[in-house]
Every structure is written in C-alpha cells, then in structure tokens.
Amino acid sequence: MSEVLMRVEGLKTYFYTARGIVKAVDNVSFTLNRGEVLGLAGESGCGKSTTAYSIIRLVPPPGRIVGGRIVFEGQDILKMSSEEYRRKIRWKKISMIFQGAMNALNPVLSIGDQMAEVFMIHKGMSKKEALEESAKLLSMVGIDPKRLRSYPHELSGGMKQRVMIAMALALNPPLVIADEPTTALDVVVQAQVMNVLKKLQKEYKVSIILITHDLSLIAEIADKVAIMYAGKIVEFGTAEHIYLNPQHPYTRGLLASIPRIRGEIKKLEWIPGIPPDLVAPPRGCRFHPRCKYKFEPCDKEEPPMVEVEPGHYVACWLYAKR
Template sequence: MKKLIDVKGLCVDYVTFDGRVRAVDDVSFHINQGEILGLAGESGCGKSTVAFSLMRLHRPPALISEGQILFDGQDVLTMEEEELRSYRWKGASMVFQSAMNCLNPLKTIEYQFWDIFEAHDIVSNREESIEKAKELLNIVDIPSERLFDYPHQFSGGMRQRVVIAMALALNPKLLVMDEPTTALDVVVQREILQKIHELKERFGFSILFITHDLSLMVEFCDRIGIMYSGKLVELAPSKEILQKPNHPYTQGLGNSFPTLIGELQEMKGIPGSPLDLNNIPQGCRFAPRCSYVQDKCRQIEPQAEQLASNRWSTCHFHLNALVNSEESAQRNKPEPEYVIQLADVEG
C-alpha cells in the first residue's frame, strides 16, 4: 500500500523565557492512501501539536525544530508560501477541535463557501460557487436551501457537518480531524463518524483522527498510535491494541473506560500526573507512573522497536512479556507450608 504522508523524526518546541520546551519529540509514523490513522493520549501529550505540524499552522512561540513531513514525496516543511497555500486545502485539509465554533457568526454559510472557492480560484463566479456549495451540503445530508442561513440557525451536529463539507471542498487527499466530536453528544458523534466513513469510502481520502477517547477510536480507525508526553509510545492495528497492548500506558488508557458488555469491573485509573516537560526524568518517561517499572526503566530511555510488521512499541520489556513473566512466576511459586496445631483437650 502506498504511503500518502510520511512523518520522520518530528520535533516541535515551544520557546519560553526559561528555554525551549519540547512538546513533540522524535515522532515518526506514516498514513497510507485510504487509511484512517488515530492518535490517542491524555491532554497535553502532543496530539494537536502533531496535527498542526502536518498543516504547517504553528505560530510563535511554537517551532518545528527537526524532522520531515513528506506528502506524496514532497517535504511540507520546505514548501514556499504558494505551494503551502495550495497544499493546505487541495492536498490536506483540517477539521479543528470544537469545529462547530469555527464558522464566522456574521456571515452566511454560502458566503463562507464562496470565500474558500474564491481564494483558491476554484470557481469563476458566485453562481457556480452556490451550485458547488449546495452539492457539498447534500453530501453531508444538509438540505441545500439551508445554504443562505447563518451558523446560529444550525444545531451543533449540523454545524459540524458544514465544517466537514468545507474541509472536503477542494477534494483533499488527507483530512486531519482534531477531536471533531468532543462537544457533541454520543448519538450525534456516531452519526458524524458514520458520515465521515461513508465519505472516505466514496472519495478515497486518508484521515488522521485525533481524540482522547480510545474506545471511539477503536471502532473508527485502521491503526492507532498512542502518545505520551510528546513521544509516540505504541503503534498497532486498532483491533489488537486493546486486546494485546505492548505498552503499560496503552493498558492504562484501555482500563480507563468501561466495557458495554460483560460483568461489572472496578475501574482503575493511571496513578500519578502527566509529566512536566520542563523536568523530563532520566530513562522512560512513563516510569514514575508505571506499575511494571524496573531499574533499567529509570536509567535508560527505551527506543522504538518493531514487534511485528505493523506493530511498534517503546518499552524495554513490552507488556505481554511482563505479564507472562509475572504469571509464570506466580505458577512456579512454591506452595506455603501450613502447620496445624491441635489444642490439647483434657478428657
């Protein structure tokens, strides 16, 4: 399968008065044509920073300091302004976090479509823009007569679909979605994701889907990457990542939401707090919160290791090996000796 976008050694720093803070550290992954890749992790782990990097949308104090972002073989980080302008809508487009609030409340939906088409020389006149905008609204199941309404006249889910229609206006090859369903209820979330999946199958674009909700991501994505404190700690097929996690942090995320079927289970959170990026400890970044931590973890930083053709993990021991080792030790543990003392009974 051909790679559409290939991210290599991406590093993003935030420049502060106390020096640089590295928010994304040596992150590498790729997205194939027609594939949905998910990025999951707790708030502040670097997911959105990665998304903004793919679109070259960072502004000071953010700085892409190292790495490559190859889109169809061309490095996005070396593009000139005109190339970048074309890439951002025709090559890749983005649905931002809280996307339904991205619409201009003072302009009709029709005008906002016209603004996109005019900026990229897609149509020659306003009438052509209206026809194309109506087609896009129909694609996301919004009646074309709503085109001349203002954003406040739409529900949250409808505004979300309008933004998705705008993101697809120039038929991009990649759609970056940064927590697009966070502000929506669970029913509307499912409707939006089903519609996006239908559009992906119809038009063949790829998707980078970012969320903190791992259960939602498992249903929607082909592969999932797990980020922790700026690092990509695991990458695996979505059907395997919860059943057989190879990183303790992935296991912790999986245990943080309840299953819909089966017996009731006690929920267990991940102990401790997210890492302070101004004070990164020696060794593994997850070691202070890991229940499987060993001396090596506190001394040596683990490197990404390929476990299978489509699985990567950055853990010295890998969770499956640790769990199997614990179970084996438990099985081989000698049985305790019990001494039963009988009380003397005077007859």
C-alpha cells in the same frame, strides 16, 4: 498494495516559552498509507494536537517546528516556503477539521458565503458556481442545501460540525486531519457525525488522522492507532493490535480505564499521577514515574521502538533487548 501517502520522520515541534523549551512533539515518526485512517490518542497535553498543527503548518507561536521531515506525496512539506505550502498543500492536499468547530465558523457570514469562499479562492469559480458546489457538499454530509442561506447560530452543533467536515472535504484533499471533531456533541449527534466521516472515507478513499483522547471513538473508524505520551509515540499498530493485544503499560492503562456500556462491568483501573512537565521531562522512558512495571533501565535510557509483531511497534524496555 498500499501506497504511502505521508511519512513523518523524527518530527520535533518545540514551544519557546519564558519557562523554558516545551518539547511538545519530540521525535515523532509514523507512516500513513493512502485511504487509511490513523487514530492519534493520548491525554491532554501529550502533543497530539501539536502534531496535527505541525502537519498543516499552523503551529502557533511561540511554537516552532525544529526538526524532522514530513514527506507528503514524495515531497518534504517542511522544506516549502509558507507561501508555497499555502498555495500547493493547505486545503488542496491536507485539510483540517478544527477542535470546537462550532466556534470556527464566522458568525456574520451565511453558511453559503463561507463555503463558497473556498471555491472562489482556490478554484477561481464565480460566486454562482461556488454556491452550487457548496450545495452539493452540504447534501453530501446530510444537510439540506437550503441551509446555505442560514447563519451559524441557526444550526445545531451537529450541523455546524458537519458543515466543517464539508468544508474540509471541499477540494477533495487526499488527507483530512480531524482534531477532536465530536467533543462537546451529544452521543447521538456524535454517532451521526462519525457515520458521516465513515461514509465519506469509504466513498472518497480519503485518509484521515483522527485526534482524540477517546479510544472508544478511535475504534469507530481507525485502521491504525498511535498512542502518544509526553510528546512521543509509545505504541503504534493496527486497531486490532492496539485494542486486542496492547503491549505498552500506558496503552493497557488507558484501555483499562474506559467504562463500558455493554458486557460485564469490570473494575476500572487508572494511571496514577499526572503527565510530566514537558520543559523538563523525566530521564529515560518518559512514562516511568507512572509505570507499575518500572525496572532498572527505565529511568536511565530512553527505550527504542521495537517491532513486537509485524506492523506493531512498542517503545518500552519490557520488550527491547539491551
């Protein structure tokens, strides 16, 4: 029986800009089980990174979480004070591999120094103990522990990314959020980094939320997939549901737009138009201006999430009863 690790309910994160309120994440709900990998996909600006930043409570101003609940191991982590969250949750329970990790490392500290910091601060270890722990972590992600003495500029992009993964796993958190962890890496290195993630996930039964616009990459690791569009989840299901039986026109469009390296060459499709401005999103279904199946209710009323088969949810009027 799978145990629920985190339940996100009606999450709303808005950005209060001079142009108006940008509803980056608008009523997002999903459930994540322990040891499960969730892929969160969508075009740039769809709110997938903001969802991640909301969970780790690092939404940059002028952004604010304005509604919803995030129940993690039975506690609503949005109700905690930021001090309490920092002490109890961040990095101990939920950690994050940031986008562009190459630049997230401090260039003037050696790898060992910055890795040891995690243990010294959170576990009160001495420097020596912390460095020993760091060495173990490095070999876990396939890097020679001698590299502890290296500085970030002496490592390749793939190695830096693996250091970031190691740091995210340092305190054995039950949930790791990986935000575009392989962007800017070459395919061979990307495959190696994904292998490291896969192995660690199996070994430590950690839950991962993988955020990327690349649906091919999500298929490499995710058990469940959520497709986001304009601040909302439009389809949610197991990897098999999403890849083999996609229902939402947006998901279908995304999948039909990916060129393949194997098999027959199919003519690619694309989704015309551009995602809406989230200051004034379209009425009704937010996808309707780009949708080729648009019909009468789409531009009037927002479609509800309906379960089309067990565990497979779609927000589209094609499937909803009115």
